Amino acid sequence: MNRRRYQFQGTFGLGGRTTYYVKKLLTINIAIFVLQLFILLFFGERGAHLFNQTFGFAPDLFLKKYYLWQPLTYMFLHGSIMHLIFNMFALWMFGPEIEKYLGSKKFLTYYLVCGVGAVFFHFLAHLNSINNSISPQNQAIVVGASGAIFGLFGAHAYYFGNRMWMLIFPPIPVKARTLVIIMCIIELYYVLTQPGSPIAHLAHLGGLIVGLFCLYFWIDRRKPPSIKNMLDKWRVKRLRKKFHVIRGSDVELNDDDYKWN
Numbered sequence: 062m063n064r065r066r067y068q069f070q071g072t073f074g075l076g077g078r079t080t081y082y083v084k085k086l087l088t089i090n091i092a093i094f095v096l097q098l099f100i101l102l103f104f105g106e107r108g109a110h111l112f113n114q115t116f117g118f119a120p121d122l123f124l125k126k127y128y129l130w131q132p133l134t135y136m137f138l139h140g141s142i143m144h145l146i147f148n149m150f151a152l153w154m155f156g157p158e159i160e161k162y163l164g165s166k167k168f169l170t171y172y173l174v175c176g177v178g179a180v181f182f183h184f185l186a187h188l189n190s191i192n193n194s195i196s197p198q199n200q201a202i203v204v205g206a207s208g209a210i211f212g213l214f215g216a217h218a219y220y221f222g223n224r225m226w227m228l229i230f231p232p233i234p235v236k237a238r239t240l241v242i243i244m245c246i247i248e249l250y251y252v253l254t255q256p257g258s259p260i261a262h263l264a265h266l267g268g269l270i271v272g273l274f275c276l277y278f279w280i281d282r283r284k285p286p287s288i289k290n291m292l293d294k295w296r297v298k299r300l301r302k303k304f305h306v307i308r309g310s311d312v313e314l315n316d317d318d319y320k321w322n
Contacts, residue, residue, distance in 0.1 A: 076126060083156035087149055090206060093137045094145050102197045112293045113138060118203040120187050121217065124282055136176035138204040150207045155213045171216070172209050175272040179208020182267025201259065208264045212272030215239050219276050 073266035074195075101109040114122065118135035122128045139145040183203055217224075222238030235243075251262040 069109075078157065079153065080160040081155040081165050082172075083152060083160055083225060086152060086156070086172070088150060089135055090139070090145065094139050097138065099172045113202050113204060119181070120184050123184070128311065132177045132180050135180060135204055136173075136209055138322075139206075140204050143244050144205055148210050149211045151213065152206070155210075155217050159213055159216045159220070163194075171272065171275055171280070172212065174275055175212025175215075175268045176206060178271030179211065179261075179264040179268030179274035182270075183264040186263050189212065201261075203261050203264060205261075206269030207261070211244075211265045211268040214244065215269040215272040216276060217241070241269075262280075 097109065097112065100112050113129070116134040118131045119128070123131050139148065154173075156168075159171075164173060180203055210316050218238045218241035222236060222241075224237045225234045226237055226240055227234050228240075245266065249258070249263045250266050251258060253264065255262070309321065
């Protein structure tokens with residue numbers, strides 16, 4: 062039963078052909094990075110900083126000057142060529158299969174929601190610096206699609222969690238779900254041990270958390286478990302410990318064990 066429709070173009074990608082919105086997102090991200098390079102070349106570092114401050118996510122400008130477009134535009138800017146390559150490679154690798162599974166429109170919505178949700182995790186974590194009136198020039202500007210990409214990682218683990226991946230180092234096979242859990246642990250470690258890191262690790266976790274929340278409650282339309290259901294499951298689990306179930310194949314019965322009426 063093909064319950065999800067999708068558009069596709071191209072002939073490459075992990076999930077088969079490069080899908081419609083994956084191709085559009087790749088094109089937009091690369092084009093904007095080229096624009097960033099031109100601005101740096103012709104207007105210098107000051108012009109590049111002004112551009113990033115306007116369209117990246119600057120918490121102070123977003124809150125006090127109402128730059129309300131920043132939670133959306135920041136994910137199309139990147140800080141370096143390696144930053145761009147990593148994110149676009151991950152989008153090309155994981156995006157097509159997820160777009161085919163969800164459908165093109167839902168995929169695009171999911172991608173953008175993960176990116177916006179990721180930066181709001183970062184925003185909430187930096188409210189203290191905003192309230193302390195730290196100047197916008199001294200505040201870190203968030204750029205990059207990493208939050209949305211981590212949302213794709215979460216979707217891959219959610220729908221294809223038992224798929225095996227071969228690590229480069231160490232060269233061992235690992236389930237996709239296990240690999241994503243390891244990535245989350247690493248990101249959480251950096252959040253707790255390097256709060257001043259130039260990498261927005263909390264935004265990465267935020268994109269994945271928001272993505273899983275959307276998949277569970279919006280796309281799959283599952284209802285949150287009620288207290289009654291949770292108590293019922295706990296009672297059943299408790300009762301199972303009091304009984305020892307013996308399958309018929311585990312016991313051999315003699316003729317004396319049968320009673321005839």
